[in-house]
Amino acid sequence: MPFLRPAPPPGTVPFTAIDRVAGDVAARARATPAACVILTVDGPAPALSDLCAHIADRIDHAPVLRYRPDVQRRRWVRTEPFDVGPQLRERELKPGADVQAAALDLPPFRAGRPLWDLTLLHGHAPGEYALCYRSHTMFQDGTAVVGTVEALFGRRRLPEPPPNPGRTGPRAVPLPPLRRPAHRRRTPWSLPARTPTGRFAMHAIELDTGRLLTVARAARTTVNQVCLASLTGALRAWTPPDRADHRAALPVQVPLNLWPPERSGALGHHLGLLRVDLPxxxxxxxxxxxxxxxxxxxxxxxxxxxLARALAPSMPYTLLRTVVAQCERAGVVGQFVTTLRVASGLTVDGAPVRAVAIAPAPVPLVRLAVAIVFYGPRVTAVASVDTALAGSAGGPERLGVLWHAALAELCALHS
Structure with a gap:
C-alpha cells in the first residue's frame, strides 16, 4: 500500500523544498530579499487610506496575501481575520529620486505578518506616482508576483492556494537524456568582482520596442531572444578583459515557468532553470x-x-540544498535573466498604469540579475548588480547604455 501523507490542517500549506531553500539563501542576504514590482501611474497620488480600501476590496481576488510563514511548523498559515492596513506604507521621495533605489531601501517586513507589502512612492516626479508591490523570495517566485499584481490591479482572480502544493503541470515521460552543464571552477568575472558584497545597485532600462520587433521579424526569432542576444553584446562590451577569449561564455540561469494558467494560488515557487551560455x-x-x-x-x-516538472515535486530538501551549494561553489548560479509578461490594462482606482518594471530580489548567490518585463507595447529591463561587480564594470547605468548600442547594431544588421 503506498504511503499517504496526512492532509494538512485547514488554512495551511506546507513549505516545499524550494520554499525552504529560498528561505535559507534569503537568510544570508544583507538587504531584504524581495522582488519589487513597480507600477508607474500618471496623476496625483491617492491617499493611503483610499489605497488601503482598494486593496481590502480586492483581497478576495488574491487569497494568497492572507498567508504568513510559520517557520517552526514549516508551513504557510492563513491569517483570519486579516487587516491589510499593516501591509501598506507611504514614502515621499525627493524630486528626481530614483524609484528603484527607493524600493531597494524599504524597511524589513513586519514580524508575524505575511511576507509582502505595498508602498506608495510619490514626490520623485511631477504628475506621477509609483506603487511598489514587494514580495519575499521565499513567499513567491516571479510568476506568482506578477499574478498577484494582476489580481490587485487587473482582471485576474486567483484561487485559494492548494493545501498540497505539489505538481503544477503534467509529468512528461519518458524524459530524453539532457546534456550535463560544464563545471566551472571560478566565477566568470575578474577580481575584485569575484568576491560579492551582498549589496546591489539597480538601474531601469527602457528597450526600443521598434528595434526589437525589426530584428525578430527579419531573423524569425522571438522578441525575448533578441533581448538576450543584444544583452550578450552589451555584456561583452561591459567587461572586455573577461571576454577576450572568443570561446568565453557567460553562463546565466533563465527561470522556466511551471505554473498552470490560473497560477494555482500564487504561493511559493513553481519554476525550473534553463542554463544559457551567452556567447x-x-x-x-x-x-x-x-x-x-x-x-x-x-x-x-x-x-x-x-524535467523540472518531473523532479520538483519529489525533490527532497537535503538534496536540493546540496545542489544549490555545489552550484554556488562552481559559479554557475551567479547570473540570472528572467522574462515576465504582465497583462495589459492594469489600473489603480481607475487610473491606468503606464509602465511596469520589476526589480530583482537582492540575494547573495547572485552577482548580476536582469528582469525583462513585457507590458503592453513597452519592454522594460531592470539590471541588479552586486556593488563589487558594479565598481569594476562601471555600474548598471553603463550596462544600459551598452545594451542600447548593442540592440542598435543588431537592428542595423537586420534592416
Whole structure:
C-alpha cells in the first residue's frame, strides 16, 4: 500500500523544498530579499487610506496575501481575520529620486505578518506616482508576483492556494537524456568582482520596442531572444578583459515557468532553470543571436521544463540544498535573466498604469540579475548588480547604455 501523507490542517500549506531553500539563501542576504514590482501611474497620488480600501476590496481576488510563514511548523498559515492596513506604507521621495533605489531601501517586513507589502512612492516626479508591490523570495517566485499584481490591479482572480502544493503541470515521460552543464571552477568575472558584497545597485532600462520587433521579424526569432542576444553584446562590451577569449561564455540561469494558467494560488515557487551560455566572447552580433536562438529553442526549453516538472515535486530538501551549494561553489548560479509578461490594462482606482518594471530580489548567490518585463507595447529591463561587480564594470547605468548600442547594431544588421 503506498504511503499517504496526512492532509494538512485547514488554512495551511506546507513549505516545499524550494520554499525552504529560498528561505535559507534569503537568510544570508544583507538587504531584504524581495522582488519589487513597480507600477508607474500618471496623476496625483491617492491617499493611503483610499489605497488601503482598494486593496481590502480586492483581497478576495488574491487569497494568497492572507498567508504568513510559520517557520517552526514549516508551513504557510492563513491569517483570519486579516487587516491589510499593516501591509501598506507611504514614502515621499525627493524630486528626481530614483524609484528603484527607493524600493531597494524599504524597511524589513513586519514580524508575524505575511511576507509582502505595498508602498506608495510619490514626490520623485511631477504628475506621477509609483506603487511598489514587494514580495519575499521565499513567499513567491516571479510568476506568482506578477499574478498577484494582476489580481490587485487587473482582471485576474486567483484561487485559494492548494493545501498540497505539489505538481503544477503534467509529468512528461519518458524524459530524453539532457546534456550535463560544464563545471566551472571560478566565477566568470575578474577580481575584485569575484568576491560579492551582498549589496546591489539597480538601474531601469527602457528597450526600443521598434528595434526589437525589426530584428525578430527579419531573423524569425522571438522578441525575448533578441533581448538576450543584444544583452550578450552589451555584456561583452561591459567587461572586455573577461571576454577576450572568443570561446568565453557567460553562463546565466533563465527561470522556466511551471505554473498552470490560473497560477494555482500564487504561493511559493513553481519554476525550473534553463542554463544559457551567452556567447560574450564572440565578436559577431549575428553569432550572438544564432547561439541564443539555438539554446532557447522550443524543443530545448520544453525538455528542461518537462524535467523540472518531473523532479520538483519529489525533490527532497537535503538534496536540493546540496545542489544549490555545489552550484554556488562552481559559479554557475551567479547570473540570472528572467522574462515576465504582465497583462495589459492594469489600473489603480481607475487610473491606468503606464509602465511596469520589476526589480530583482537582492540575494547573495547572485552577482548580476536582469528582469525583462513585457507590458503592453513597452519592454522594460531592470539590471541588479552586486556593488563589487558594479565598481569594476562601471555600474548598471553603463550596462544600459551598452545594451542600447548593442540592440542598435543588431537592428542595423537586420534592416
Amino acid at each position: 560574450c566572447g564572440a565578436p559577431s552580433p549575428r553569432e550572438h543571436l544564432r547561439q541564443v536562438v539555438d539554446q532557447t529553442s522550443e524543443r530545448r526549453t520544453a525538455l528542461h521544463r518537462a
